[in-house]
Amino acid sequence: MIDRARRAELAKFLQNRRSRLSPAEFGIEPRPRRRAKGLRREEVAERAGISVAWYACLEQARDVRVSANTLSWLAQTLRLDPDERWYMFELLGLTDPGRGTSVREESLRPEYSRLLESLDRVPAYIDDYKWDILGWNDAAGAIYRLSDVPVRDRNTLFYMFLNPYARELIPAWEQEAKYMLARFRMAVAPYAGTEGVNAVIERLRRESREFVRWWADHNILVRRSGRKELRHRRFGKLVFEYCSLQLSDESSKRLVLYNPVDEADTKGKLSDLLADYHRERPRTSYTKELRLGMRASGDEALHLEGRPAASFPTNDEHERRGMIHDRAFERANR
DSSP states (O other): OOOHHHHHHHHHHHHHHHHHSOGGGGTOOOOTTOOOSSOOHHHHHHHHTSOHHHHHHHHTTOOOOOOHHHHHHHHHHTTOOHHHHHHHHHHHTOOOTTHHHHOOOSOOOHHHHHHHHHOTTSOEEEEOTTOBEEEEOHHHHHHHOGGGSOGGGOBHHHHHHHOHHHHHHOTTHHHHHHHHHHHHHHHTGGGTTOHHHHHHHHHHHHHOHHHHHHHTTOOOOOOOEEEEEEEETTTEEEEEEEEEEEOTTOTTOEEEEEEEOSSTTHHHHHHHHHHHHHHHSOGGGBOHHHHTTOOOOGGGGOOBTTBOGGGSOOHHHHHHHHHHHHHHHHHHTO
């Protein structure tokens, strides 16, 4: 059951949206003595496949039980747009049964892309409801080497469990992986059983023994902020405070931020790391699709100044460059 304030708000919302509907759009011929503005209650109820008495209870803010499927039919009858539909389901604390299939995880809105770019000294990325990474800024790319990750592997859990570099970068890898898995289980609860979430889980079951063991523990963690310590092969210890923020107008997406703290000279090291990153990967040479990590397939999405994907630095090349940097660093400090 929902509380009185929410029932009252829902009642007003339904009355308002019902009054906006044109009878003519529903094939209802106008009558001279028709006083109702918009559709009548019985006309809405009939088209939604629900009883008039039950719908009247909703508009009278009475305490009645509402199912997600019934609310979905009602939303279609009232011709609610995606924002209005989201609002009605949020009022009732219900999960929209159509939300998992309607999520657009393949791209980012331009304003979100610009937001990522503006956070030039704070590593940040945006992912979707199943934690596919949709976009990142240069700071995140420099630390996590995201541009080297194949498109099909750009998922936070895939990165943690299937990418060897994650185990090198994160000293407390096992603890962090368990925490991440517990947060993922909590985050995808509204999307449980959807094709996207199932695909992530099934692939990890096939390819990660650790995932199989720890997923069976059914641990849950709500924490959305904390401290993260990384160990970069050249710059050593890096310390961040992280937080994840839900994008209010796209509830299936979140912005994840890693704010460098005044410890271990993290801010200075991050500046040096970014300088190296920009020398190796000039920002002006990346296509928009690659820099934003947007969905694509094959070589079409990966071009650098007109060169094919094979021209991108491989992990081996990055290791070689890291060794060169290390030797230069040692020479400078003899």
